[in-house]
Amino acid sequence: MVTNTSDSMAGALDMLPKKRQKISAFNEKWLIFKENFIGRAGLILLSLFALMALLSFIPPLIDPMYHPMTGVDPKISCSVGPSIHHWLGTDFIGRDILSQLLAGAKIAFMVGISSAFISIVLGTSIGMIAGYFGRYIDAILMRLADIIMVMPTLLVVLIFSSLFGQLNIWTIVLVIALFRWPGVSRVIRAQTLTLKQRPFIEAAKLAGASPIRIILRHIMPNVLPLSLLYMTFRVSSAIIIEAALAFLGFGDPSSVSWGMMLQWVWKTGHMFQAPYWLLPPGICISLITLSFYMVGRAMDEVLDPRLRKEDD
Amino acid sequence: MKTTTKLIVELDHIRKVYRSKQTFFRSDQKKIIALECLSMKIKRGEILGLVGESGSGKTTIGRLIVKLENPDTGKIYLDDKDISLLKRNSLKNFRSRLQMIFQDPYQSLNPQLSVFDTVVEPLIIHKIGDSTSRQKQVNQSLELVDLKPPADFLDSYPHQLSGGQRQRVAIARAIVLKPEFIVADEPTSMLDATVQLQIFDILLELKNKLNITILFITHSITAARYLCDRIAVIYRGHLMEQGPAQDVMTNPKHPYTKALIDAHPKFGYANKKQYKTLLKTQREPVNGECCPFFIRCEIAKMGVCDIKTPELKKKHNHHSVACFFS
Numbered sequence: 125m126v127t128n129t130s131d132s133m134a135g136a137l138d139m140l141p142k143k144r145q146k147i148s149a150f151n152e153k154w155l156i157f158k159e160n161f162i163g164r165a166g167l168i169l170l171s172l173f174a175l176m177a178l179l180s181f182i183p184p185l186i187d188p189m190y191h192p193m194t195g196v197d198p199k200i201s202c203s204v205g206p207s208i209h210h211w212l213g214t215d216f217i218g219r220d221i222l223s224q225l226l227a228g229a230k231i232a233f234m235v236g237i238s239s240a241f242i243s244i245v246l247g248t249s250i251g252m253i254a255g256y257f258g259r260y261i262d263a264i265l266m267r268l269a270d271i272i273m274v275m276p277t278l279l280v281v282l283i284f285s286s287l288f289g290q291l292n293i294w295t296i297v298l299v300i301a302l303f304r305w306p307g308v309s310r311v312i313r314a315q316t317l318t319l320k321q322r323p324f325i326e327a328a329k330l331a332g333a334s335p336i337r338i339i340l341r342h343i344m345p346n347v348l349p350l351s352l353l354y355m356t357f358r359v360s361s362a363i364i365i366e367a368a369l370a371f372l373g374f375g376d377p378s379s380v381s382w383g384m385m386l387q388w389v390w391k392t393g394h395m396f397q398a399p400y401w402l403l404p405p406g407i408c409i410s411l412i413t414l415s416f417y418m419v420g421r422a423m424d425e426v427l428d429p430r431l432r433k434e435d436d
Numbered sequence: 437m438k439t440t441t442k443l444i445v446e447l448d449h450i451r452k453v454y455r456s457k458q459t460f461f462r463s464d465q466k467k468i469i470a471l472e473c474l475s476m477k478i479k480r481g482e483i484l485g486l487v488g489e490s491g492s493g494k495t496t497i498g499r500l501i502v503k504l505e506n507p508d509t510g511k512i513y514l515d516d517k518d519i520s521l522l523k524r525n526s527l528k529n530f531r532s533r534l535q536m537i538f539q540d541p542y543q544s545l546n547p548q549l550s551v552f553d554t555v556v557e558p559l560i561i562h563k564i565g566d567s568t569s570r571q572k573q574v575n576q577s578l579e580l581v582d583l584k585p586p587a588d589f590l591d592s593y594p595h596q597l598s599g600g601q602r603q604r605v606a607i608a609r610a611i612v613l614k615p616e617f618i619v620a621d622e623p624t625s626m627l628d629a630t631v632q633l634q635i636f637d638i639l640l641e642l643k644n645k646l647n648i649t650i651l652f653i654t655h656s657i658t659a660a661r662y663l664c665d666r667i668a669v670i671y672r673g674h675l676m677e678q679g680p681a682q683d684v685m686t687n688p689k690h691p692y693t694k695a696l697i698d699a700h701p702k703f704g705y706a707n708k709k710q711y712k713t714l715l716k717t718q719r720e721p722v723n724g725e726c727c728p729f730f731i732r733c734e735i736a737k738m739g740v741c742d743i744k745t746p747e748l749k750k751k752h753n754h755h756s757v758a759c760f761f762s
Contacts, residue, residue: 323539324546327536330536332531332532345549346548
């Protein structure tokens with residue numbers, strides 16, 4: 125009896141220090157995110173689109189006629205509705221719409237994520253530098269941000285493409301990125317200003333840390349969640365800008381994006397004759413921006429506890 | 437004799453004024469005088485308690501000594517070297533000799549860094565040792581601050597620790613470089629009473645084992661009494677009284693020191709042994725030179741205290757006071 129209780133006591137004492145859960149700050153946030161309905165729905169939608177992008181490599185392997193850009197069904201020379209060979213029908217010269225849609229997902233991810241990533245890197249580093257060093261560096265960088273912020277992105281890209289002819293998809297990505305960083309850098313600068321006053325930054329200074337070390341080691345990890353949040357919002361805005369450009373006829377003619385598909389529908393006059401051609405890219409654009417937005421919303425709630433609901 | 441009373445830090449007529457920002461629309465500047473011609477000496481190996489109320493400039497002294505801020509006029513010497521002349525490499529060397537413990541343990545640790553990363557950082561910055569010897573040094577300093585066994589704490593993040601544990605991590609970070617001098621800026625004001633006592637004991641151990649000189653900044657004169665060898669009382673940027681802790685507590689000379697002792701709750705003889713040196717209603721402030729404590733002082737006399745600022749005068753046995761009636 126006695127030995128039994130002492131055994132269980134020792135067991136419990138043993139458990140305490142060892143079973144201590146080592147939850148890092150990131151893991152804790154992920155647990156909250158998982159509980160969020162909007163976040164889960166957004167993630168599921170996003171993974172569907174990611175699956176589409178991955179599947180886009182398969183159709184050209186089955187038959188060259190399924191190549192989204194160059195593949196043409198030899199039997200079909202005009203737009204035809206869904207059939208067994210073409211699940212979503214074909215476009216005006218007999219290309220498969222489903223394989224175009226899948227390829228469009230790939231382009232959307234590429235454009236969205238890479239331009240959002242570039243603008244986040246730019247915005248975060250400029251925001252941290254402006255916020256940490258202050259004074260005239262801050263003044264110069266923030267006035268530059270103001271100048272770029274008031275320029276309408278779409279218009280500038282249109283002017284660019286009319287100046288330099290058809291733009292390459294990577295040029296479009298770069299231009300979108302270069303015009304979308306100021307919003308991020310403003311937020312990051314504000315966050316840096318509050319972090320700068322915290323004693324742990326002073327403690328790092330006392331330890332002899334250089335400004336670069338303080339920015340990279342102490343400020344960046346603390347603003348990174350915020351920049352990731354802004355990245356999700358930037359992704360959807362980049363996708364919309366690219367789609368708008370392509371629809372207006374200023375996209376990259378060598379790539380198949382959803383905006384490009386919409387432009388083909390419109391240009392060939394199938395706008396109201398071929399819903400099987402018009403609807404899929406339109407729905408996809410709306411849903412992918414929605415899913416990125418939903419993920420962003422959920423991240424926002426994770427990062428800002430005030431947004432969390434009380435009763436869940 | 438000469439070696440035992442060797443100075444480590446000397447403040448020489450320090451003046452520090454905080455100004456509000458001048459804007460385009462408002463040209464009037466608000467000045468807040470934090471320190472006014474303050475001179476002070478800190479001996480090697482002692483714990484000097486700096487006592488004063490909020491806004492008396494005690495934190496400013498700490499921040500000036502570790503060079504987080506620079507004085508407007510006056511000089512600060514570390515081992516007879518003027519610290520305002522330090523540049524780059526010598527500044528880095530200086531940083532490794534002086535460290536600070538901050539008031540709020542919830543703000544002074546980076547929430548994104550684990551305990552190990554926090555404590556090891558000074559060693560990485562100063563390029564001391566390789567990874568195994570760093571690991572050893574981190575373990576040593578965690579053991580010194582009573583975080584035992586260190587392995588349990590290395591991977592934890594600040595949000596998993598209690599206030600007392602966080603403050604100990606902050607102390608471990610301060611001592612990992614083996615500094616000669618530590619400024620402890622109210623390290624216990626955010627902690628509860630039992631934890632405070634543990635922190636005091638850690639500080640005493642640091643002084644005895646590592647021979648670290650400590651400037652202990654506090655608003656509680658009894659905490660200073662428990663811990664310190666000498667006490668300096670500061671009011672509105674003026675040094676009012678300084679001397680051996682025992683002496684200042686049992687035989688306070690300055691009315692402000694007496695008021696501070698009065699302010700501390702006592703049991704049993706609540707009203708009997710009070711110095712009653714604090715005026716219930718404040719006097720009208722005087723323009724021009726006067727004793728800084730004049731407007732709140734019970735024993736001040738017109739014609740004496742409102743025309744001159746008293747100087748710090750040595751009374752006996754290293755005990756000096758800045759008051760005309762002491």
